[in-house]
Amino acid sequence: MKRMKCTVSYDGTSFAGYQVQPGKRTVQRVIEDALTKLHKGAEVKITASGRTDAGVHAKGQVIHFDTPLEIPEDRWTIALNALLPADVAVTRTEWTSDTFHARFDTSGKEYRYFVQRRAQRDPFQRNYASLYPYKLDVSAIRKAIPFLIGEFDFTSFCSAKTEVEDKVRRITSIDVKEDGDLLIFSFKGNGFLYNMVRILTGTLLAVGNGQLPADEIPAILAAKDRTKAGKTAPPQGLYLWKVFYENEGK
Amino acid sequence: MKRMKCTVSYDGTSFAGYQVQPGKRTVQRVIEDALTKLHKGAEVKITASGRTDAGVHAKGQVIHFDTPLEIPEDRWTIALNALLPADVAVTRTEWTSDTFHARFDTSGKEYRYFVQRRAQRDPFQRNYASLYPYKLDVSAIRKAIPFLIGEFDFTSFCSAKTEVEDKVRRITSIDVKEDGDLLIFSFKGNGFLYNMVRILTGTLLAVGNGQLPADEIPAILAAKDRTKAGKTAPPQGLYLWKVFYENEGK
Numbered sequence: 001m002k003r004m005k006c007t008v009s010y011d012g013t014s015f016a017g018y019q020v021q022p023g024k025r026t027v028q029r030v031i032e033d034a035l036t037k038l039h040k041g042a043e044v045k046i047t048a049s050g051r052t053d054a055g056v057h058a059k060g061q062v063i064h065f066d067t068p069l070e071i072p073e074d075r076w077t078i079a080l081n082a083l084l085p086a087d088v089a090v091t092r093t094e095w096t097s098d099t100f101h102a103r104f105d106t107s108g109k110e111y112r113y114f115v116q117r118r119a120q121r122d123p124f125q126r127n128y129a130s131l132y133p134y135k136l137d138v139s140a141i142r143k144a145i146p147f148l149i150g151e152f153d154f155t156s157f158c159s160a161k162t163e164v165e166d167k168v169r170r171i172t173s174i175d176v177k178e179d180g181d182l183l184i185f186s187f188k189g190n191g192f193l194y195n196m197v198r199i200l201t202g203t204l205l206a207v208g209n210g211q212l213p214a215d216e217i218p219a220i221l222a223a224k225d226r227t228k229a230g231k232t233a234p235p236q237g238l239y240l241w242k243v244f245y246e247n248e249g250k
Numbered sequence: 251m252k253r254m255k256c257t258v259s260y261d262g263t264s265f266a267g268y269q270v271q272p273g274k275r276t277v278q279r280v281i282e283d284a285l286t287k288l289h290k291g292a293e294v295k296i297t298a299s300g301r302t303d304a305g306v307h308a309k310g311q312v313i314h315f316d317t318p319l320e321i322p323e324d325r326w327t328i329a330l331n332a333l334l335p336a337d338v339a340v341t342r343t344e345w346t347s348d349t350f351h352a353r354f355d356t357s358g359k360e361y362r363y364f365v366q367r368r369a370q371r372d373p374f375q376r377n378y379a380s381l382y383p384y385k386l387d388v389s390a391i392r393k394a395i396p397f398l399i400g401e402f403d404f405t406s407f408c409s410a411k412t413e414v415e416d417k418v419r420r421i422t423s424i425d426v427k428e429d430g431d432l433l434i435f436s437f438k439g440n441g442f443l444y445n446m447v448r449i450l451t452g453t454l455l456a457v458g459n460g461q462l463p464a465d466e467i468p469a470i471l472a473a474k475d476r477t478k479a480g481k482t483a484p485p486q487g488l489y490l491w492k493v494f495y496e497n498e499g500k
Contacts, residue, residue, distance in 0.1 A: 011373040057374070077370060086376045120327060123261040124307070124378070126336045 001066045003100055004076060006046075007092035012057040013127040014087055019051045027052070027061075027088060034064060034083035045194040047102050049109070049243040053195075055235035058126070059112075060091070060242040100245075107246035108172070110199040113185040114237045115205070129182060130237035136208040138176065138183065142208040145174045147217035148200065155224035157200055157250070158193035159232070167193060167224075174200075186241070195232050203230030251316045253350055254326060256296075257342035262307040262485070264337055265378040269301045277302070277311075277338060284333035285315060297352050299359070299493040303445075305485035307378070309362075310341070312493040314352040339475060350495075357496035358422065361447040363435040364487045365455065380451075380487035387456040388426065388433065394457040395424045397467035398450065405474035407450055408443035409482070417443060417474075424450075437489070445482050455482030 008031065016024035020032075028046060035044035046065045052058055071079060076093035084090065114129035116122060123132050151170040158167060171189040178184075185204070187197050203220070206212040212230065222229045258281065266274035270282075278296060285294035291387045302308055321329060326343035334340065364379035366372060371381050401420040408417060421439040428434075435454070437447050453470070456462040462480065470478045 009373055011376075073494055086371070087373045089371050089373050091370060120331055120341060121336070121339050123259055123339050124336045126261075128374070 001068055001098075003064055003066050003096050003098050005094050005096040005100060005102070006063050006065070006076070006080070006090055008058065008061045008063060009089050009091050010058050010061065011087040011127070012052060014056050015054065015193035016125060017052060017054045017056070017059075018048060018061070027058075030085055030088055031063065031080075034080055035067075037083050039067070049102050049106050050240075052105070052238075052240055053065065053235050055127070056238045056240070057236075057238040061192055061240050062102050062243040062245075063126070064096065064100055102243075105245050106191070106243055108188060108190050108244040109192060110188045110238065110242040110244075111192065111243045112239045113187070113197060113201045114239070115183040115185070115201070115233075116181055117183060118181050125229065126180075127236050130185070130234045132205060134209055136183070136205065138178065138208060140210070141176055141204045141208040141212055142202055143172060144214035144217055145176070147214070147221075148174060152221050152226055154193055156220050156226055156229045157196050158226070159195040159199075160226050162194040162245065164193065169193060169196070176204075197238060198233045199226075199229050199231075200234070201233040201237070205233065251320055251348075252426060253316050253321040253348050255344050255350060255352070256313050256315070256326070256330070256340055258308065258311045259339050259341050260308050261337040261377070262305050262312065265304065267302060267304045267306070268298060268308075277308075280335055280338055281313065281330075284330055285317075287333050288329060289317070289319065299352050299356050300490075302488075302490055303485050305377070306488045307486075308488070308490040309334060310492040311490050312352050312495075314346065314350055323327055344443070352493075355495050356441070356493055358438060358440050358472070358494040359442060359490065360436060360438045360492040360494075361442065362394055362489045362491045363437070363447060363451045363483065364432040364489070365451070365483075366431055367433060368431045371392040375432075378484050380484045382393050382433070382455060382458055386433070386455065386457060387460065388428065390460070390464055391426055391458040394454055394464035394467055395426070397464070397471075398424060402471050404443055404446055404471070406470050406476055406479045407446050408476070409445040409449075409451070410476050414443065419443060419446070424454075426454075445487060447494045448483045448485070449476075449479050449481075451483040451487070455483065456480035 010027050015027050018027045020026050020028045044065050046063045048063045077090050080090045085246040115132045116125050116129040117132050119133050155167045155170050169191050173188045207214050260277050267275045270276050270278045294315055296313045298313045327340050330340045342402050365382045366375050366379040367382050369383050403418050405417045419441050423438045425436040457464050
């Protein structure tokens with residue numbers, strides 16, 4: 001058996017999220033189905049860097065699995081894409097060490113969030129960006145960002161349903177870029193809690209809209225109270241963009 | 251009764267084309283349904299600049315209809331978008347003269363065709379661009395373009411099923427632009443025959459791939475034989491981009 005590391009891109013629109021759920025079409029299920037077909041019916045289980053919710057996309061999700069198949073490294077991409085549905089594609093396949101773990105070895109992640117600023121909805125972006133038809137001052141957003149960079153307890157910025165105990169995470173950078181009518185947020189950090197990127201985005205949009213002063217952010221963090229931060233931005237603007245492995249296989 | 255001119259954008263993915271067909275979800279049907287709702291059940295018929303096929307998109311389709319409703323011009327956009335499904339949106343509404351006709355008054359159209367050049371498919375472009383994983387020399391395409399500019403009988407460049415008698419059309423410009431891994435063709439002309447843009451694209455791609463010399467184009471036009479031109483490129487890369495009305499309402 002050898003361990004394969006696999007980078008996967010998917011359009012989350014028609015999936016009930018990443019993780020297998022009985023009776024639902026999920027990303028994990030369609031990838032495991034493709035692998036099982038490739039292994040002539042022998043069940044193959046995959047492990048991802050983390051879950052994504054229904055409607056959330058991935059440009060660079062990473063998974064690993066073990067296989068006895070002697071397919072050359074670069075042929076795996078072609079073999080898997082031939083078996084996967086059109087809304088999932090493998091972008092990179094590489095042999096890795098037997099101890100590599102797609103979830104535990106993660107050193108960081110990048111998420112992006114796409115907001116479309118226009119008065120009327122755009123049929124072409126309905127599943128790929130979140131429409132924001134209200135006033136938005138990007139310079140106010142830029143003022144709020146530095147308050148979020150660093151290591152904090154992000155209890156105020158995660159779903160009340162978050163199950164992990166330790167809610168301390170380190171955000172290393174937040175960038176915001178304008179591209180036509182799109183506003184693109186990039187969040188990098190050592191880890192993100194449940195709904196954290198969507199709540200960060202919702203809070204920064206509230207700042208940009210003038211509902212919340214930028215310098216309120218430290219008080220929101222200190223409150224450790226989900227109700228103090230902004231709304232959870234909708235799933236369709238969110239992309240798991242890249243997963244980092246600094247100490248891969250060590 | 252007053253006549254309303256309406257610019258419409260739609261994602262063609264989930265439509266069986268523009269024109270009403272029994273039992274099928276079409277763009278015309280969903281717009282007429284929305285208008286009928288707005289008119290409290292009174293049937294409203296619309297007329298478009300022309301049809302689009304299943305899977306083909308529109309950024310700037312134009313329609314007209316007559317209405318007794320006294321809604322201010324700019325409120326029509328909001329009223330209609332509230333009733334239309336997410337894959338269709340009105341982008342502009344304006345009162346026009348009673349003699350304006352969305353089809354007969356057209357002075358020209360622009361179509362765009364999006365080709366994505368990469369080895370493996372991209373889940374995010376599967377419905378919005380046509381994947382081209384083969385060798386493509388854009389400079390050869392640029393050499394072929396001048397042979398297509400002007401007034402010609404485009405019998406070789408339309409579907410054998412084309413019903414119109416007169417196949418003479420004038421192409422005023424063809425541009426090709428590279429944007430990341432996308433190759434974007436823009437075709438402008440006084441009118442386009444059935445499948446004409448998709449066959450022009452397929453033929454230019456054959457030139458770019460080296461299957462067809464650029465200077466063969468005049469012979470293909472002269473042959474008036476569909477089998478001499480390239481393949482019909484798939485529908486999902488095609489967009490009705492803009493409809494021109496030089497002599498609007500005259």
